[in-house]
Amino acid sequence: xxxxxxxxxxxxxxxxxxxxxxxxxxxxxxxxxxxxxxxxxxxxxxxxxxxxxxxxxxxxxxxxxxxxxxxxxxxxxxxxxxxxxxxxxxxxxxxxxxxxxxxxxxxxxxxxx
Amino acid sequence: xxxxxxxxxxxxxxxxxxxxxxxxxxxxxxxxxxxxxxxxxxxxxxxxxxxxxxxxxxxxxxxxxxxxxxxxxxxxxxxxxxxxxxxxxxxxxxxxxxxxxxxxxxxxxxxxxxxx
Numbered sequence: 001x002x003x004x005x006x007x008x009x010x011x012x013x014x015x016x017x018x019x020x021x022x023x024x025x026x027x028x029x030x031x032x033x034x035x036x037x038x039x040x041x042x043x044x045x046x047x048x049x050x051x052x053x054x055x056x057x058x059x060x061x062x063x064x065x066x067x068x069x070x071x072x073x074x075x076x077x078x079x080x081x082x083x084x085x086x087x088x089x090x091x092x093x094x095x096x097x098x099x100x101x102x103x104x105x106x107x108x109x110x111x112x113x
Numbered sequence: 114x115x116x117x118x119x120x121x122x123x124x125x126x127x128x129x130x131x132x133x134x135x136x137x138x139x140x141x142x143x144x145x146x147x148x149x150x151x152x153x154x155x156x157x158x159x160x161x162x163x164x165x166x167x168x169x170x171x172x173x174x175x176x177x178x179x180x181x182x183x184x185x186x187x188x189x190x191x192x193x194x195x196x197x198x199x200x201x202x203x204x205x206x207x208x209x210x211x212x213x214x215x216x217x218x219x220x221x222x223x224x225x226x227x228x229x
Binding site for chain 2: 032038042044045046086088092094098101
């Protein structure tokens, strides 16, 4: 069973701080990794994607991937109350032609004003 | 224009009834999915179709039957609804999984099913 594990939280950080979200995955064949943000009652929306080892930055968001450790993280700098949401980590799984994304259960982030 | 649209957004029904959820995407994607999200926010794949062909069929009761009349539409029919079927059902689509192994999913707004 391919799995993606996340701490469910809540992770509480003060406004302006750095929020660090972590995720591990079990399928060594996974090659694509994603962070989705989901507000309550809404659908998941893509925040970041990462495919190679190292860091990828986009505005206040940085995704980090370490395939040897099977570890993905998301850093949110200068956290804002509007960042309060559930963050879902996802990894690609399955053989060629049968790929899909496997999701973690999400980490709830609370940014305190 | 909504890229991936689902109807209805809310469904409240009694145990034992049959219901359908429809999904349409205008992104030109070949692959469509149904995911189920339970009360703990766990998003789990149920089915995927590629160009009308069933590709993934996870361990889902056979009361659930997907149908894809064309590559832009993927519907979900559920027979004999049970209390445990209460969840949010998300339709999604993705561009082709190429060498770069993209796989980004574009989600619909979700259909919240409540079985009483």
